[in-house]
Amino acid sequence: MNTMMVDPFSCMRLWTDMMRMGAEAQYVMTMRMAGLMGVMPQRKGENYRMVAEKGDAAREAMGAAFRSAASGARADEILAAAMKPYGRRTRVNARRLSRH
Numbered sequence: 001m002n003t004m005m006v007d008p009f010s011c012m013r014l015w016t017d018m019m020r021m022g023a024e025a026q027y028v029m030t031m032r033m034a035g036l037m038g039v040m041p042q043r044k045g046e047n048y049r050m051v052a053e054k055g056d057a058a059r060e061a062m063g064a065a066f067r068s069a070a071s072g073a074r075a076d077e078i079l080a081a082a083m084k085p086y087g088r089r090t091r092v093n094a095r096r097l098s099r100h
Contacts, residue, residue, distance in 0.1 A: 060085035
């Protein structure tokens with residue numbers, strides 16, 4: 001069982017994960033906008049993907065947060081669990097879009 005004390009290292013890890021995810025998301029948005037404007041080549045279906053993945057990520061994040069909360073996790077652990085699906089998608093999208 002978890003104690004109510006928050007580990008300072010887990011808070012720092014959460015913060016750095018949020019910063020990484022924010023930078024990757026900004027890069028992904030820039031690359032997708034360049035594709036929409038015709039400045040860069042864009043894979044077929046990229047416009048659909050950028051819309052469709054939002055719902056999947058939200059469902060996964062809510063499920064992870066609820067499971068984490070139900071197991072008695074601390075608030076920082078619940079937030080980390082909820083962020084994981086979004087972080088995974090930003091990482092994959094940034095890698096995929098940088099190959100063009």
